[in-house]
Amino acid sequence: MFFGDPILLATFSWEIFREVLFLQEYNTRTVVTSTSLLGISAGMVGSFLLLRKRSLMGDALSHACLPGLVIAFLVLVLFGGTGRNLPILLLGAGATGLFGSAMVLWLRNHTRIKDDAGMGIVLSVFFGAGVVLLNIAQKMPGTRTAGLESFIYGQAAAMMRADFILLSVLAVAITLWCLALKKEFTLLCFDENFARSLGWPVQRLDLFLLLLIAAVTVVGMQAVGLILIIAFLIIPAAAARFWTDNLGRMLFLSAFIGGISGWVGASLSSLLPRLPAGAIVVLVASSIFIFSLLFGSARGIVRRNLDQLRLRRKIGRQHLLRAVYETLEQMSPTPDDPFPRNRPVPLERIVAQRSWTRQDVRKLLRRAEREDHLHEWNERELSLSESGFGEASRITRNHRLWEIFMITHADIAPSHVDRDADSVEHLLSPEMVRELEEKLGLQNIPASPHPLTREVHP
Amino acid sequence: MTKTNLPPAEDDPHPEHSRDAPLSIHDLTVAYHRKPVIWDIDLDLPEGKLIAVVGPNGAGKSTLLKACLDLIPRVSGDIRVYGKPYRQQRSLIGYVPQRESVDWDFPVSALEVVTMGVYGSIGWFRPVLRKHRAKAQEALEKVGIGHLAGRQISQLSGGQQQRVFLARALAQEAQLYFMDEPFAAVDAATERAIVALLRELQQQGKTCLVVHHDLATVARYFDHVILLNMRVVAAGPTAEVFHNENLQKTYGGKMPLLEEAGQALRQNLS
Numbered sequence: 189m190f191f192g193d194p195i196l197l198a199t200f201s202w203e204i205f206r207e208v209l210f211l212q213e214y215n216t217r218t219v220v221t222s223t224s225l226l227g228i229s230a231g232m233v234g235s236f237l238l239l240r241k242r243s244l245m246g247d248a249l250s251h252a253c254l255p256g257l258v259i260a261f262l263v264l265v266l267f268g269g270t271g272r273n274l275p276i277l278l279l280g281a282g283a284t285g286l287f288g289s290a291m292v293l294w295l296r297n298h299t300r301i302k303d304d305a306g307m308g309i310v311l312s313v314f315f316g317a318g319v320v321l322l323n324i325a326q327k328m329p330g331t332r333t334a335g336l337e338s339f340i341y342g343q344a345a346a347m348m349r350a351d352f353i354l355l356s357v358l359a360v361a362i363t364l365w366c367l368a369l370k371k372e373f374t375l376l377c378f379d380e381n382f383a384r385s386l387g388w389p390v391q392r393l394d395l396f397l398l399l400l401i402a403a404v405t406v407v408g409m410q411a412v413g414l415i416l417i418i419a420f421l422i423i424p425a426a427a428a429r430f431w432t433d434n435l436g437r438m439l440f441l442s443a444f445i446g447g448i449s450g451w452v453g454a455s456l457s458s459l460l461p462r463l464p465a466g467a468i469v470v471l472v473a474s475s476i477f478i479f480s481l482l483f484g485s486a487r488g489i490v491r492r493n494l495d496q497l498r499l500r501r502k503i504g505r506q507h508l509l510r511a512v513y514e515t516l517e518q519m520s521p522t523p524d525d526p527f528p529r530n531r532p533v534p535l536e537r538i539v540a541q542r543s544w545t546r547q548d549v550r551k552l553l554r555r556a557e558r559e560d561h562l563h564e565w566n567e568r569e570l571s572l573s574e575s576g577f578g579e580a581s582r583i584t585r586n587h588r589l590w591e592i593f594m595i596t597h598a599d600i601a602p603s604h605v606d607r608d609a610d611s612v613e614h615l616l617s618p619e620m621v622r623e624l625e626e627k628l629g630l631q632n633i634p635a636s637p638h639p640l641t642r643e644v645h646p
Numbered sequence: 647m648t649k650t651n652l653p654p655a656e657d658d659p660h661p662e663h664s665r666d667a668p669l670s671i672h673d674l675t676v677a678y679h680r681k682p683v684i685w686d687i688d689l690d691l692p693e694g695k696l697i698a699v700v701g702p703n704g705a706g707k708s709t710l711l712k713a714c715l716d717l718i719p720r721v722s723g724d725i726r727v728y729g730k731p732y733r734q735q736r737s738l739i740g741y742v743p744q745r746e747s748v749d750w751d752f753p754v755s756a757l758e759v760v761t762m763g764v765y766g767s768i769g770w771f772r773p774v775l776r777k778h779r780a781k782a783q784e785a786l787e788k789v790g791i792g793h794l795a796g797r798q799i800s801q802l803s804g805g806q807q808q809r810v811f812l813a814r815a816l817a818q819e820a821q822l823y824f825m826d827e828p829f830a831a832v833d834a835a836t837e838r839a840i841v842a843l844l845r846e847l848q849q850q851g852k853t854c855l856v857v858h859h860d861l862a863t864v865a866r867y868f869d870h871v872i873l874l875n876m877r878v879v880a881a882g883p884t885a886e887v888f889h890n891e892n893l894q895k896t897y898g899g900k901m902p903l904l905e906e907a908g909q910a911l912r913q914n915l916s
Contacts, residue, residue, distance in 0.1 A: 368771050375762050379748045385715045386766040387736040433798035435753045
């Protein structure tokens with residue numbers, strides 16, 4: 189059944205790679221399909237595991253599977269079998285896995301040991317026991333334990349036809365359960381106490397989620413191995429979170445990422461059979477994770493920095509234009525004239541408006557020039573273009589609306605208003621501006637706040 | 647607090663309690679790690695009132711609420727809601743937990759959180775339908791943030807998050823509301839909105855049990871008050887029980903100092 193023949197390695201070619209990736213060979217087809225299905229189910233369950241903040245629990249659970257696996261194997265051998273009965277092996281593994289996670293919960297609830305310490309203890313004790321048992325099994329005369337080791341690091345290629353059907357059915361069932369209980373799991377993860385106040389059997393629900401995680405773990409044991417299955421649970425979900433703030437979308441994306449990782453990983457590993465499938469699947473998943481971390485549209489690092497840069501630029505532009513507008517007001521021959529006229533302004537006065545250097549202002553001016561807000565400027569003076577002047581009066585108006593709103597409606601001391609308005613005006617939407625105008629009974633803003641701004645900028 | 651003169655019925659295990667009170671707590675004791683947190687609480691809540699629970703830190707205010715809601719195990723005690731055991735009456739109860747009790751970075755929108763208020767009536771395995779969302783939207787409008795329905799909850803201000811929680815409780819359409827510090831760290835506008843909402847609930851004949859930390863506003867916002875410090879120090883109409891002597895009993899020797907400081911602060915501010 190080991191189709192990963194060394195000859196394949198020697199004759200590696202794109203032809204073969206294509207054949208494998210597009211499932212043109214029966215064995216590959218089963219392995220790749222079941223690993224993809226596993227990836228989909230792991231992505232689904234993993235999302236809830238991640239949101240429930242139980243990631244490490246999954247790790248403890250999977251490590252605790254080892255002793256059960258070996259015990260099941262030993263029992264099979266004792267009863268005269270070869271020990272190659274996958275359903276029994278998985279049952280054994282799942283049993284100690286669940287027992288291990290129950291131990292974590294028990295330690296947390298009945299002793300003063302904290303969650304993380306409890307998981308560490310359970311994980312190492314169970315895994316240690318498993319390793320010892322495995323050693324015993326290997327030394328028993330007449331047993332072939334070669335298949336067992338593949339469960340630790342995963343060997344997708346070792347899959348048999350009957351296994352394939354069992355594992356695929358399980359994976360699909362897990363996925364369907366997650367979809368059926370989406371609403372329930374969501375509330376469980378978000379606000380457990382509220383769920384309990386509705387009378388939901390939160391503990392049983394929690395246990396069922398754990399059961400699904402155990403199921404993914406044992407299903408994935410053969411393909412990915414029990415050490416690395418946790419990565420398959422967590423990484424797709426964590427990667428998906430970078431792309432969306434919507435749980436439904438996160439679920440599907442996570443399932444998708446899991447599925448793709450399984451597909452590509454299993455294909456690669458069947459081409460390079462010396463490499464453990466689990467590791468390759470995880471590496472594929474983590475490449476997707478790193479890409480998401482950087483470029484994710486909801487919270488990726490690049491996106492976030494770009495947003496910040498954009499906001500900084502916007503604030504800079506608004507500060508510059510308002511400084512020009514206010515200078516124009518101060519230069520107006522009739523102080524009560526509500527609409528100052530656009531004319532050249534000395535650069536010196538702009539620099540004096542805020543705590544910025546000539547350098548800062550120059551930089552802002554260069555950008556304003558590119559945005560067509562300036563008519564012309566040199567080292568001594570500048571003048572706004574028509575669109576720049578319009579923008580400047582709009583920004584100043586918004587700013588003052590906020591100042592007035594803060595003073596009259598939000599009980600903020602006048603001395604603090606300028607600063608607060610500065611940070612907030614940049615977020616004003618047109619609807620809010622209209623609402624403010626209505627609230628304040630002001631239609632023609634630029635005139636009214638004069639005395640106010642004179643106070644604030646003495 | 648209020649006792650009606652109904653003749654004790656045969657099947658009534660606690661004849662000394664009013665049988666139609668929204669909430670009667672009989673002999674409630676709760677312990678964490680064998681250390682009692684609240685002792686022998688024995689209360690009947692009057693219907694259609696706004697009731698504050700006040701007391702110092704660690705007095706067991708949240709614990710009282712959680713014990714009533716069956717969220718934490720009780721050492722002893724019996725909770726009845728409108729005369730029947732709590733478990734049978736869950737649909738009559740709304741709950742506003744403390745804002746910090748959940749992770750606001752969770753990938754859901756304001757509307758989705760409010761929709762959780764109707765989960766109880768949707769039933770297991772059934773999907774959320776448009777009519778459920780419409781109900782949630784209505785509740786959001788009532789707390790004045792209908793326009794923020796689609797916003798992810800981490801992008802709401804503290805006050806808006808608190809309103810989302812209130813809206814979720816409104817969507818529950820309960821008779822008896824438990825609110826855990828809804829006024830904690832909210833802006834002035836939200837505080838006004840919450841008070842208005844509480845009054846509206848009261849006008850509809852609903853009862854609200856509210857953990858409150860700001861002694862200065864108790865008399866203005868609430869008509870009944872429960873002074874709690876592990877035991878019930880006093881309970882009754884605010885005008886009758888909310889006075890210095892009881893407060894001193896509740897807050898212990900530290901109260902005069904605190905009060906002085908508070909007064910000094912107020913004078914400085916005005």
